[in-house]
Amino acid sequence: MTTTAPGLKAPSGSRPPKPGPRWAVWIGIAVAALISVYCLVAIEFTLEPLVTNLTNGQVVIEQFLNPNWEFVWRVRDQWLVTLEIAIIASLVGCAIALLLALMASKVTAPTALYRVMKIVLAIQRSLPDLAWVLMFAAIVGTGPLAGILALIMFNIGVAAKLTAESIDAVDPGPVEAAQAVGATGMQRARVAVVPQVMPSFVSYSFYVFELNIRASLVIGIGGGGGIGEVIRVQLASFNFENISAIVVALVVVVFILDQLSRTIRRRLI
Amino acid sequence: MSGHAALARGPVTRPAGVPKAPSKLPKTLGMLTTLAVLLLCIWAVDAPWSRLLDAPSAFADYLRLMSEGVFANPTLEPQRDYWVTAGEAMLESLQMAWVGTMIGAVLSFPVAFLAARTISPAPVVAVTRMLLNVIRAIPELIIAIAIMMPIFGFGPLAGALALGVGSVGTLGKLSSEAIEAVEPRSVEAVSSTGGSKLQVIWWGVVPQAMPEILAFWLYRFEINIRAGAILGALGAGGIGSILSQVFRLRNWEQVGVTLAVIIIVTVIVDQISARVRHRIIAGPKGAASEHRDPVAEMG
Numbered sequence: 273m274t275t276t277a278p279g280l281k282a283p284s285g286s287r288p289p290k291p292g293p294r295w296a297v298w299i300g301i302a303v304a305a306l307i308s309v310y311c312l313v314a315i316e317f318t319l320e321p322l323v324t325n326l327t328n329g330q331v332v333i334e335q336f337l338n339p340n341w342e343f344v345w346r347v348r349d350q351w352l353v354t355l356e357i358a359i360i361a362s363l364v365g366c367a368i369a370l371l372l373a374l375m376a377s378k379v380t381a382p383t384a385l386y387r388v389m390k391i392v393l394a395i396q397r398s399l400p401d402l403a404w405v406l407m408f409a410a411i412v413g414t415g416p417l418a419g420i421l422a423l424i425m426f427n428i429g430v431a432a433k434l435t436a437e438s439i440d441a442v443d444p445g446p447v448e449a450a451q452a453v454g455a456t457g458m459q460r461a462r463v464a465v466v467p468q469v470m471p472s473f474v475s476y477s478f479y480v481f482e483l484n485i486r487a488s489l490v491i492g493i494g495g496g497g498g499i500g501e502v503i504r505v506q507l508a509s510f511n512f513e514n515i516s517a518i519v520v521a522l523v524v525v526v527f528i529l530d531q532l533s534r535t536i537r538r539r540l541i
Numbered sequence: 542m543s544g545h546a547a548l549a550r551g552p553v554t555r556p557a558g559v560p561k562a563p564s565k566l567p568k569t570l571g572m573l574t575t576l577a578v579l580l581l582c583i584w585a586v587d588a589p590w591s592r593l594l595d596a597p598s599a600f601a602d603y604l605r606l607m608s609e610g611v612f613a614n615p616t617l618e619p620q621r622d623y624w625v626t627a628g629e630a631m632l633e634s635l636q637m638a639w640v641g642t643m644i645g646a647v648l649s650f651p652v653a654f655l656a657a658r659t660i661s662p663a664p665v666v667a668v669t670r671m672l673l674n675v676i677r678a679i680p681e682l683i684i685a686i687a688i689m690m691p692i693f694g695f696g697p698l699a700g701a702l703a704l705g706v707g708s709v710g711t712l713g714k715l716s717s718e719a720i721e722a723v724e725p726r727s728v729e730a731v732s733s734t735g736g737s738k739l740q741v742i743w744w745g746v747v748p749q750a751m752p753e754i755l756a757f758w759l760y761r762f763e764i765n766i767r768a769g770a771i772l773g774a775l776g777a778g779g780i781g782s783i784l785s786q787v788f789r790l791r792n793w794e795q796v797g798v799t800l801a802v803i804i805i806v807t808v809i810v811d812q813i814s815a816r817v818r819h820r821i822i823a824g825p826k827g828a829a830s831e832h833r834d835p836v837a838e839m840g
Contacts, residue, residue, distance in 0.1 A: 308643055309634040315778075322692060328633075329692035336687045356586040363579045376761050398805035399809035403800060406788040410610040417588040421596075422751060489680055490771045494785075499589075507686065515686070523678040 296523035335512035344521045347502045351521075354498035357419045357491070364420075365427025368479040370466075372428060373435035379442060391435070397429035402486055407492035416437045419496025423487065427480045434476045435469060438515040442468045472541055478533035484527055489519075607797025623795045627783060627802035633697050634779035635810070637772075638765035640701035645708025646758045652709065653716035653754070654742065660720065669713075677710030684773050700777030705766045712761055723749040755816040763814050766807060768826045 304367045374380045376389035412418050446464040455463065463523035492500015493507075499518060562799020583590075613620045626740035654660050657667040693699040727746035736744065780803060787795045 307639060310637040311643075314636045315633070315640055315701055317640060317701070318699060321694070325692050329688060332687060332691040353586060357580040359578060359582045360586065363575065377745075394808055395804050395812065398804045398811065399800065400767040400781075400803070402770040402774055403803065406785060407796075410788055410791065411603065412592045412596050413589070415588065416586050417590070417592060419584075420588060457777055486680065489682060493682075493771065493774065512687070515683075517678070519683050522680075526678065 277357055280301060311488055323348050332512055336516040338513055339517035339520055340511075341511040341517050343517050347499065347518070350499045350502050352490045353416055354485065354492075354500070357416050357423065357496070357498050358481055361420050361423030362427055362477060362481040364430045365424040366473070368424070369428045369431035370435060370473060372432045373439055374461050374465070376432060376436040377439035379439050379444075379447060380457065380465055383456075390436075393429065393432055397426070397433060399425075401426045401490050402494050405491050405496040407438065409495035414495035414497070416497035419488075419491045422491060422494070422496055423484050426487065427484065429479050430483065431473075431476050436472050438469045438472045439465055471540055475537045478537055480525060482533060483527050485522070489522070542615025561647040564761065594679065596700050603793050603796075606793035607800065609796035611801045613794070620794070620798065623798040624802070627780070627795075627799040630778075630780045630783040630799075631806050632782070634766060635770050635806070637697045637701045637769050637777070637779050638704060638762055641704025641765045641769070642758060643710055643722070644705025645680065645712050645761060646703070649709045649712035649716055650754070652713045653720055654746075656713055656717035657720040659723075659725075660742065660746070670717075673710050673713045675718075676706065679707075681707035682766055682771050682775060685775060685777055690776065695776040697778035700769055700772040700779060703772060703777070704769060707768070708761050708765065712757055715757045716750070719750045719753040719757070720746055752821045755821050759814045759818050759821075759827075763811055766810065783803075 273482065372389065372393065376386055376393055380385050381389065404425045405418060406426075408418040408421040412421065419473075442465055446468065447460055450460045450464040488498050489500045489503055492498050492502065493504045494500075499522065503515055503518060506512075568685065610620065610623065615624050616619060652669060652673070655665055656673060658666055665799070681703045684706050685699060689699040689703045689706075691701060723746050725747065728741060731745035732739045767779070769779050770781040773779035773783075774785040776782065781801070783799055784803075787799055
């Protein structure tokens with residue numbers, strides 16, 4: 273700093289002053305270290321079982337390494353159910369999310385409404401998918417319906433947040449143009465905002481769909497039907513070979529969907 | 542609007558500069574296809590849709606019971622017990638998520654340099670990336686069931702380790718992208734003064750990429766809090782085990798209290814984490830533009 277001040281011409285070749293110690297950084301590191309030590313102690317962190325108890329895990333791991341491929345085809349109906357659950361939940365969830373996102377952005381909603389919606393969405397997003405599926409399984413009974421409802425709630429949280437952020441970032445030009453010709457809030461949203469966020473909204477929807485396929489394990493274990501339900505049953509009877517085959521198949525499915533949605537997204541944007 | 546319509550009425554009155562409206566056919570077709578797929582799925586899936594009719598009233602009943610639990614005097618039994626149980630379990634979830642994130646951060650940091658095209662030779666990058674992709678593809682709950690719980694037994698340690706291994710995949714990928722995106726001039730400056738490869742990384746790359754990498758770590762912590770829930774339900778401790786228990790018992794007052802604890806703690810932690818992330822990325826003056834969450838790749 274001193275070198276740029278007038279009258280204080282630094283001799284050529286001298287070094288700029290060293291920046292002082294950054295207390296914020298050191299305090300941050302100290303706090304993080306303290307929390308880390310506390311957490312490590314609290315959950316009794318140790319890697320000892322890795323040496324002493326490895327043989328115990330070997331049995332299970334061996335079963336996992338010998339997947340029972342036949343089983344994947346035997347539960348084909350459940351695969352279809354998972355796919356149907358994911359499609360319904362992501363379409364319905366994202367459609368609702370678009371409406372909520374319009375209410376949760378300062379571009380399209382009055383200040384009071386968007387503040388309230390932000391809080392509602394934050395609360396809604398704080399519940400894990402497991403909580404939603406347990407709740408809906410209790411209300412409508414276990415099965416695909418509970419899974420669909422739980423995933424819809426989960427999707428609203430993800431898609432509404434992402435879309436609201438996209439809406440915050442739209443080019444204000446078209447919005448002002450619509451306002452200048454006397455468009456109401458709804459009309460402004462329809463002609464000036466939605467067309468701008470549509471590409472990213474569609475791409476989020478594909479992402480949400482992929483998340484739903486991934487989440488099918490959690491959904492099924494919580495009582496929401498589909499392929500996760502198969503996992504729950506097999507887990508209860510320790511058929512790890514079957515679980516392993518299902519998981520590998522699921523990974524392949526997610527991979528294919530990922531590639532597919534990437535291609536579609538690239539064409540859309 | 543009316544003026545526009547008048548212009549569009551005949552080709553004679555249309556001035557040369559007005560372009561034709563683009564065709565709406567592809568959009569309409571897309572919408573119709575989507576709708577058809579949706580209806581087909583609703584018809585195909587074996588779900589008792591009629592139960593949706595009773596659901597709102599049932600939900601209202603349960604919600605009333607839940608709020609009775611939440612708004613009852615928390616110093617009396619059994620509410621006191623509900624709050625304490627849920628609070629302790631949530632604390633355990635936070636500990637699990639923190640340790641998981643720590644493990645993920647420590648392991649992914651060196652791996653990220655191996656996976657960065659600007660730092661490592663191509664074969665190393667290819668192998669590391671493939672490894673990261675494989676880890677990312679395996680759900681944490683499978684890591685927990687297949688590896689961690691048989692070896693480390695039930696409890697938060699197995700959960701933390703599963704979250705940690707799972708975190709390496711996303712953190713490694715995102716960090717390596719942050720490393721590749723650093724501004725090359727300061728890297729060249731260090732190497733032009735004769736810095737070794739390690740010195741170039743430490744003085745040229747790390748200071749630039751670190752804020753973003755730190756933000757990823759914090760973001761992953763938020764995700765791990767939620768991801769830990771399912772591990773708990775399978776026996777890895779934390780809020781998930783309490784949650785599945787209270788729902789099974791259908792003790793709605795306790796369900797209400799447990800959900801309240803989850804919401805309060807998660808919202809507070811998210812807020813703090815978002816503030817810290819923003820401060821790290823934007824600097825003390827908040828000069829940099831608003832940083833977008835890398836949520837779309839975190840899964």
